[in-house]
Amino acid sequence: MLCVNVELKERRYPIYIGENLLKNPDVYPVKAGDKVMIVTNETIAPLYLETVSQTLTDIGCQVSSVLLPDGEKYKTLQSLDLIFTALLKENHGRDTTLVALGGGVIGDVAGYAAASYQRGIKFIQIPTTLLAQVDSSVGGKTAVNHPLGKNMIGAFYQPATVIVDTLTLNSLPKREVNAGLAEVIKYGAILDLPFFDWLEQHVDNLVALNSDDLQYCIARCCQIKADVVARDETEKGDRALLNLGHTFGHTIEAHLGYGNWLHGEAVAAGMMMAAALSEQLGDISKADVGRLEKLLARANLPTISPDTMQPEDYLPYMMRDKKVLAGKLRLVLLKALGQAYVAQDTDKALVLSAISACTQTD
Numbered sequence: 001m002l003c004v005n006v007e008l009k010e011r012r013y014p015i016y017i018g019e020n021l022l023k024n025p026d027v028y029p030v031k032a033g034d035k036v037m038i039v040t041n042e043t044i045a046p047l048y049l050e051t052v053s054q055t056l057t058d059i060g061c062q063v064s065s066v067l068l069p070d071g072e073k074y075k076t077l078q079s080l081d082l083i084f085t086a087l088l089k090e091n092h093g094r095d096t097t098l099v100a101l102g103g104g105v106i107g108d109v110a111g112y113a114a115a116s117y118q119r120g121i122k123f124i125q126i127p128t129t130l131l132a133q134v135d136s137s138v139g140g141k142t143a144v145n146h147p148l149g150k151n152m153i154g155a156f157y158q159p160a161t162v163i164v165d166t167l168t169l170n171s172l173p174k175r176e177v178n179a180g181l182a183e184v185i186k187y188g189a190i191l192d193l194p195f196f197d198w199l200e201q202h203v204d205n206l207v208a209l210n211s212d213d214l215q216y217c218i219a220r221c222c223q224i225k226a227d228v229v230a231r232d233e234t235e236k237g238d239r240a241l242l243n244l245g246h247t248f249g250h251t252i253e254a255h256l257g258y259g260n261w262l263h264g265e266a267v268a269a270g271m272m273m274a275a276a277l278s279e280q281l282g283d284i285s286k287a288d289v290g291r292l293e294k295l296l297a298r299a300n301l302p303t304i305s306p307d308t309m310q311p312e313d314y315l316p317y318m319m320r321d322k323k324v325l326a327g328k329l330r331l332v333l334l335k336a337l338g339q340a341y342v343a344q345d346t347d348k349a350l351v352l353s354a355i356s357a358c359t360q361t362d
C-alpha cells in the first residue's frame with residue numbers, strides 16, 4: 001500500500017492507494033459506535049457496496065446507504081436533497097461520517113452534501129474511476145450542477161481520508177479507464193517530465209491495468225495534484241495549470257453534447273491543440289508535440305478535433321470560459337514538456353491555426 005499525504009494549513013489527510021483496501025479496516029478513519037452513511041449509485045452498489053458496508057460493520061459502525069441514479073445529469077440539487085432527506089430521516093447528527101463510493105459524480109455530490117449538512121460532517125472518499133482516483137477526489141472541490149451551469153453550486157471541502165482500491169478499476173469500462181489516462185498524461189505534461197518519461201515506458205501496462213504500475217502512477221498523480229493544491233488551495237494561481245487542454249476540451253464536450261465524448265477524450269484532443277499552439281509560439285519542439293501525440297494514442301485517446309467540428313466552432317465557446325478576463329483568452333500552454341504556464345492574451349488567429357493543425361483535412 002502506498003500513502004500520499006495532502007498537506008494543508010490547518011488539515012492534513014492521507015490518500016491510501018493499494019489493492020483490496022475496501023476490505024482493510026485500518027484505512028477507514030472511523031471507530032466502533034460511529035454512524036456512517038454511504039453515498040453511491042445504482043451501478044456501483046451491486047459491485048462494491050456490500051464489501052464497504054461489511055468492513056464498516058465489522059469495525060462496529062452503524063451503517064446505512066443512499067443510492068443515487070447513475071450519471072452526470074443527476075449531479076443536481078435534487079440528488080443532494082435525497083442525501084439530506086436520508087440523513088435526516090435516520091436522525092444523523094454532526095458526528096456522522098459520509099462516505100462517497102463511486103466516480104467523480106458521486107464524489108462531487110456527496111462531498112458537497114458533507115460540506116453543508118449541519119454545516120459540515122466528516123467525509124471519506126472512495127473513488128472508483130481512474131479519473132476520480134487521480135483527479136476529482138484530490139483537492140477538495142465539491143459541487144453540483146445547476147440547469148444554467150456545470151459545477152455552479154459547491155464548496156471547497158477536504159475529506160478526512162481518500163481510499164483508492166485499484167482493484168475497483170477491473171470493472172470500469174475500458175473507455176473510462178482510457179479517459180482517466182488523459183488526466184494522468186496531463187500531470188506529466190504540465191509539471192513532471194520524469195513522470196512523462198515513465199509513462200512512455202509504462203503506458204501499455206496501465207492500459208492493461210497492471211497493479212503495481214497503477215499504484216505507482218496514481219500515487220504520483222495524487223502527489224502532483226496535492227502539491228499544487230497545497231500551494232494554491234482555492235485556485236488563485238498554480239492550480240490553473242491543471243486545466244491544460246480543458247478550455248479546448250470543454251468546447252468539444254459542449255459542442256458534441258455532454259457524454260458523446262468523455263471528458264478525458266475531449267481533454268486529450270484539447271491538450272494536442274494547446275501543444276500545437278505552444279509549438280507555433282516557438283516554445284515546445286515538433287518532436288515534443290509528437291511525443292505527446294504518441295503517448296495519448298497509445299492510451300487509445302483521440303489526438304485531433306472531432307470530425308463534425310470546424311476550427312471556427314471553437315472560439316465563441318472558448319470566449320465564455322471562466323478564465324476569460326476582459327475579453328482576453330487565458331490559456332494553459334507549454335513552455336516545454338513538463339513545464340506549463342498560463343498565457344494571458346493569446347492571439348486568436350494563432351489559436352485558430354493551432355486548432356486547424358489538429359483537424360483532419362482529408
Ligand SMILES: NC(=O)c1ccc[n+]([C@@H]2O[C@H](COP(=O)([O-])OP(=O)(O)OC[C@H]3O[C@@H](n4cnc5c(N)ncnc54)[C@H](O)[C@@H]3O)[C@@H](O)[C@H]2O)c1
Nearest residue numbers: 043070103104105106128129131132135136141168171172
Ligand atoms: N472535484 C474535482 O476536482 C473534479 C475534477 C475532475 C472532474 N470532476 C467531476 O467528476 C465527474 C466525472 O467523474 P467520472 O469520470 O469518474 O464519471 P462518473 O462518476 O460518471 O463515472 C463514470 C461511470 O462509471 C461508473 N463507474 C464508476 N466506478 C465504476 C467501477 N469501478 N466499475 C464500473 N463502473 C463504474 C459510474 O457509475 C459511471 O457510469 C464530473 O462531474 C466532473 O465535473 C470533479
Ligand SMILES: [Zn+2]
Nearest residue numbers: 183246263267
Ligand atoms: Zn479534467
